[in-house]
Amino acid sequence: MIVCCAGCQKPITGKFLVTVLERTWHAECVRCADCGCALTDKCFSREGKLFCRSDFFSLGHKWRLISYMSF
Ligand SMILES: [Zn+2]
Numbered sequence: 001m002i003v004c005c006a007g008c009q010k011p012i013t014g015k016f017l018v019t020v021l022e023r024t025w026h027a028e029c030v031r032c033a034d035c036g037c038a039l040t041d042k043c044f045s046r047e048g049k050l051f052c053r054s055d056f057f058s059l060g061h062k063w064r065l066i067s068y069m070s071f
């Protein structure tokens with residue numbers, strides 16, 4: 001079974017995958033949807049998009065902190 005990345009829609013091979021929002025991503029695809037910075041520890045989500053802390057709060061969203069697992 002091939003797992004596709006929720007960010008780039010390409011198949012994920014190898015060990016560089018993480019699960020965020022119950023979907024699977026390449027580690028390098030877990031980035032802020034606004035500024036593009038890598039989200040390496042914790043990130044914030046809204047409507048399936050990921051944001052870094054500063055952008056999430058600057059956008060004024062009701063925040064929801066998520067953490068994710070690395071394999
Ligand atoms: Zn990807």
Ligand SMILES: [Zn+2]
Binds near residue numbers: 032033034036037055
């Ligand atoms: Zn950002």
